[in-house]
Amino acid sequence: MACQPSLCYVFEGDGVCEEFERGSSFQDCGFLTPQGFSDQWAFTASGSHQDQRCPASRVIGEPAVTQMCKSQYFDVNEIVAHDAWSPCTAHLNSYQDPPVWLKVAFERPGVAASVIIYLAYDGRWNGENCRKLVTIELCDTTGKQHLLGSYELSCQRNPLVVNVTHNLSVPFYQTSAVQLNFSSSQVAVLAVALRTSCHFSAFALTGCARRQCSTESCDPLNVEHASILCSPAIDSRHCFVSCDHGYTLTVVQGQALPSHQMEVQLSCVHGVWDRVVSCQLIDCGPPPHSHVYFASFSCPWGTTFRKTCTFSCNSPAILQGESDTLICLEDGLWSNPEAYCKVECMAPPSIANATLLVPHCHGGGHDVGTICRYRCNPGYYVTDTVNQKPRKKFLRLECLEGGTWQEGSCSPVTCPSPPTMFEGMYTCTNKFHFDTICTLQCPDTNEWSSIRCAKDGRWTEDFTMCKKIEGSCQPPADDNLVEYICEEGYEIGAACYPACIVALSDPVLLANGSSSETLEHWVVPSKVQSVVCTGMLKWYPNPSQIHCIQSCEPFGGDGWCDTINNRAYCQYDGGDCCPSTLSSRKVIQFGVDCDQDECTCRDPAAEENTGTAKDKQPIEK
Structure with missing residues (x-):
């Protein structure tokens, strides 16, 4: 019996709001507002830290449903690319913790029922048990502030919903703004909303009045680019609003709706419609880069419903297919492309000191992923492996996604430097690279000898010290707070070992005219292990260039600035x-x-x- 594979369907993010997803899936159902309440998003915003990279204006309006709150990790550069506000300049002030606050104002003041905060980062670090706090203050229409309290921030409870309890013994006040004071600069906020009751009248609860029971009717609905059907036709309480073809519903005030919904039922409650809606022309926005890779888009007629955009392939990509046109569809998405841009590589580069081995690599038109192989010439090896064992003779270059070839080269093998005692006595045709010839120039020309660097990285023979050189080096002078230990004597080839007179210092080689006092912080001097008496009867390196600088403390990377x-x-x-x-x-x-x-x-x-x-x-x- 043949096995049948299991089929699974993931409801989250499929664009359809299922009944069981209401209240739990922002992505499919939008932001839930309980029946009888109205939510409004921040209309203006200001913060303690303002910067072009992270302006407070990012918290204005409704956040993107795809944004997620993160814990355990905070990256200022990621926040900059994120549609969220954070005090991204706070880390530049490393010596104190300045106060961090965010103040948002709302277009229509009202008696607050809840304050809702959507987080991008909650400020928590690995191994940290203490959570960051936010202290919330409500600002009324007279400018007076009312403290709500302090609350813990956590991505596990995002959004943070803080209910407002009013003191019934004093007159009610209308909230026009909210100020958030954070205990840490390592937080980021996506949006802030103020929730008010649709059935709450601040005026009625601050005074007493005798009234007869009456039915409060709503003003007639007037929504452009929509058809409206109400029941009953006279003194209607419920109306269906259907946007015209090519338009989508937008909630101006009230409970949000899933994206691209075309129809909604409005209810009249206490003389006010439970939602204020409008019908906006569907706008697909600029086509995303992922719609057609390696292409540039042109939309001279706009990006709204039924408008078209064309695309052209970026060099070196080539158009494959017939149609280069996209159409903005009713669901707010661009039509599927009927062509694509294929990236090809031109002929592979000519590599110096190497031979191309694969016949089909000659010429252009190579698909991404094509491999071309080279053999390095004798004495040459793949760069980066020259000083390794084993060295690589074959170089592989791949055609990359950008239509360019992977970089690579062949470098000559290098022979080790001749012993230090020959310093200054020889010349070489090509440094110490393969096939170079180094000639030892003795005072007697009959003693001149040459050695060659072979392809295995070894010299063909060793230098022999000139026989007619006699004498020894003078003892090195104890200059620059350096003393020398010369247990081997001062003969040619003998070594002396420098030591700093001042404790916790290193002997290093500095350029002529430099000293430990004038050494710039970005210079990395070489530490000197020994000086050797050469056949020139001089010490190498020159002791006059050896100085002492302070040694490094063994505490680098411990979190403390030494x-x-x-x-x-x-x-x-x-x-x-x-x-x-x-x-x-x-x-x-x-x-x-x-x-x-x-x-x-x-x-x-x-x-x-x-x-x-x-x-x-x-x-x-």
């Missing part, structure tokens, strides 16, 4: 002195606080120094 380590020689303390390279985004000084240069963010690669990094990249000496 000023001693805040330099390129110590890898800028493992990123501890820049907010952007710390997971907490807050610099903590080790020891007393300071405002000197060595306490600032110096790392040229850090986000704070992007503009100056080009001139201060670490330089090895």
Whole structure:
């Protein structure tokens, strides 16, 4: 008996609001407003931290139903790309925690029933038990503030719905704005809504009046681009509003509706329609990049219902198919394309010191994923493997999705430097690369000898010291706070070992004219292990260029900014002195606080120094 595969259907995100999804699926059913209540979104907004990358205006209006709240992780760069507000400049002030607040105002003041806060980040970190708090204040139409209380933020309870309890012994007030005061800068807000009751009259509850029972009727409905059917025809209480073909319902006030709904029933409650709706022309918006990859779109007639856009393929992609036209459909989506852009690679590049092996790689028109293989010439190996064992002789290049070939090259094998005692006595035709010839130039030309770098990375033979050179080096002078230990003597080939007189210092090689006092923080000097007496009867490296600088403390990357380590020689303390390279985004000084240069963010690669990094990249000496 043949097995039949199981079929599963995922209701979440299918665009259809099932009965069991109401109240739980924002994506399919929109934002739920309980019967008898009205929700309105923030109309204006301001915040404690304003920046072009994260303006407070992002919380205005209804949030996108696809946005999700995140815990355990906070990335300022992701927030910038997110439709949410956060105090994204707070991390630049690393020495104190400024107050963080967000104030939103609403177009129609009303007696608040609830305040609803939609979060993008709740500010919680790995292993942290303490949750961040928000303190909520209601602002009435007279400017007076009313404290609601403090509440925990959690993605598990998003949105945060705070119900408002009114004091019945005092007159009711109408809320026009809400201020949110946060206990942490590591939070992000998507939207804020004010919920009011449709059956609540602030005027009636602040005074007494004698009235006769009467039926309150609603004003006649007037919705452009729609047909309206009411029952009964006279003194109607319920009306159906159906948008004309090509238009979609938009809720201006009241309970939200699923996207692209064309019809809705309105009810008259206490003289007010439970929703205010309008019919807007369907707008598909610009076609997304994913609709046709490697294409550019042109929509000169707009992007509304039945309008068309055309697309053209970006070089080197080629159009495959006949029609390059898209149509905006009734569901707000663009029609499926009847053509696509195929990316092909041109002929593979010519690689220096290598031979193309695969015959079909000659010429152009290669599909993405095509592999072309090269063999490196003798003495050459695939770059990045030259100094490895085993070295690779065959280079593989792949045609990438962008229509370009993967980069690669063949580099010559390199032989090791001749022993230090021959420094300054030889010349080479091509450094120490394959096939180079190095000639030892002795005082007696009859003793000159040459060696060649073979394809296996070894010299054909070893240099032999010139026989007619006699004498030894003078003892190295103890300059620049450096002393030398010369247990091997001062003969040619003997080594002396430098040691710094000052404790916790390293002997390093500096350029002529430089000293430990003038050394810039972005320079990385080489640490000197020994100096050798050469056949020129000189010490190499030159002891006059060896200075002592302070050693690095073994605490890089521990979360504390050690000023001693805040330099390129110590890898800028493992990123501890820049907010952007710390997971907490807050610099903590080790020891007393300071405002000197060595306490600032110096790392040229850090986000704070992007503009100056080009001139201060670490330089090895």
